[in-house]
Amino acid sequence: MHTLEQLRSGALAGITRLTLRCGLTEFPREIYALADSLEILDLSGNALSSLPEDLHRLHKLRIIFCSDNQFTELPAVLGACPALAMVGFKANRIREVPATALPPVLRWLVLTDNLIEELPAALGERPQLQKLMLAGNRLRALPGSMAQLHRLELLRIASNQLTALPDWLPALPRLRWLAYAGNPFCEQREDELAHTPSAAIAWSVLVLGEKLGEGASGVIYKADWRRDGAAAEPVAVKLFKGAMTSDGSPLSEMAACLGAGAHPNLIPVLGHIEDHPDGAHGLVMSLITPDFGNLAGPPSLDSCTRDIYDDDKRFTLEAMLSIARGIASAAAQLHAHGILHGDLYGHNVLHCDQGRTLLGDFGAASFYDPAGPHAAALQTLEVRAFGCLLEELLDRCDAAAPGLRALQHACLQGAPRFTDIKEQLDNSF
Structure with a gap:
């Protein structure tokens, strides 16, 4: 956390990340003194409702956070920032998202807990978009142009007013982590x-x-x-x-x-x-015993959608297979019950040194009819997520068994079901 006094005195010259939470109602012009170094700007928790038209002067700015402020519109000036890849405006009062507000190299967009009813078609014209968080708005539909988001990996659209899951959505080729509970189309199942x-x-x-x-x-x-x-x-x-x-x-x-x-x-x-x-x-x-710990840490600002592991994290083949078998078995049961975990990640896996494993954190879970039209496609998304987890385990395994890489690649393509994955892990390795 920094202060305005530090900023005005020049004590912050050359910093790459600036965090100001001091009841701001206007953007401090002194920030421009950091234009040649500033990459991350966090103005969350203030009382801002606008950003200056010349924000693009911060030509190295990659990430901006303005959550918990008083914006009613996503500022159009964001779209003029040449290096801006992550935009976070959670918990404001945003109703409008102008097409011009979307930066050309946008990779990660957070608009959770606002009042948005409609998104611009231009959202589907951001080919680098990997992570899109829209839960807790008033969306009644998603723009069809989003079918072009071939690099989108994580999507949160829970607690909106969607009356149907678009047919193109489960078909997105890299989508792995999806949350859509709390919409009218799945209220009965929930x-x-x-x-x-x-x-x-x-x-x-x-x-x-x-x-x-x-x-x-x-x-x-x-x-x-x-x-x-x-x-x-x-x-x-x-x-x-x-x-x-x-x-x-x-x-x-x-x-x-x-x-x-x-x-x-x-x-x-x-x-x-x-x-x-x-x-x-x-x-x-x-109560889980203290010898259990998280398999990994959550994604960083740079890794975006991939977990962070300790540099010295290693697994024996036995422990790695135990973790993989446990998660595949748990996921198979969830799918049989019509539940999509939605956040199948190492940071949501608890394990101990012996490989005993628990899958936790159902905060992104969604619900579907196992016999419904989207069932197979939704299960495929979660298999892809398991493919990422299996890749991370194999990269840190001392002696991977032959064939595990082939299984991992098949999972990334969404080919097998979890019942088949479990059978292969139980009987082939």
């Missing part, structure tokens, strides 16, 4: 899963302890479950925030967790919380 029978656990019998973690959709606590006549049982409690996330609504995540069913590679759900004093939704889950 409602069915949300009402999956589960034990009701009264808030009064739970004693919260330390916070174990916090994500976009909720906070996880260690807790004691004190049932009548029984010793207190250590559990994990996830309380959902109820706010819109970049993936969609936390209530969709809850529906997916309940509808997924029991599986050795999914975190067991023991029940849902009733009678929370603030009306919060929550789940009670088995």
Whole structure:
């Protein structure tokens, strides 16, 4: 975090990243003194409603964040910035997205939690676009030109007003991570899963302890479950925030967790919380032992859609196969239940040194009819995502078995189903 005083005094000369959160209502002109070095500009959490017409003077600017401000229109000046590849305007009041506001080399666009009803056809004319986040708007349709986005890999369109999933969308050749829950066309299926029978656990019998973690959709606590006549049982409690996330609504995540069913590679759900004093939704889950950790870190600004692994991360063949088999088996069950995980990534996989594996974080989960017209195409997207994960595991495996690379390449093409992948991993390696 930087200050205006630092900027005005020249103390920030030559920096490549500037972050200002100080109640700004106007763009500080002093930023132009950094034009020959500034690459990342973060003005989130202010009270801005416009950007200056000469913003393009920041000729090295690659990334701009203006989330949690007061913009009602995506500024057209962004389209004149020659190097701008990432644009983040989450949680504003944006209704209009002019075609001229889309930079020519746009790679990553975040417009989550705004008031957008329509997108310009020019969005489909940005051939480098890889990551597009539009959850929590008022979109009733997507421009058909988006069928030209042959490099698009991640798309979030949850919690809009879409009445159908476009036929061209699942056919995008590189799409791997998709979230669309909370739209009218899938409300019935989501409602069915949300009402999956589960034990009701009264808030009064739970004693919260330390916070174990916090994500976009909720906070996880260690807790004691004190049932009548029984010793207190250590559990994990996830309380959902109820706010819109970049993936969609936390209530969709809850529906997916309940509808997924029991599986050795999914975190067991023991029940849902009733009678929370603030009306919060929550789940009670088995407590995961401390020897489990995340397989990878989430994508960086530079990697865009690919996870980040520790430089020294290595797997034995046995551990690598255990991870791959576990995730393929869990995904096969999800697909059989009509659930698309939507975020099949290493950073959502928990594992321990012995290769024991759990697939978590259902925040991007979506729902479909396993016998419906889009079922096969949607499953193909997730197989491609598994192909990326398998590639990352193989790149860090000490001695990969023959044939695994062929399977990985087949997955990137979306060829096999998870039931076939599981069978190959179980019987061929």
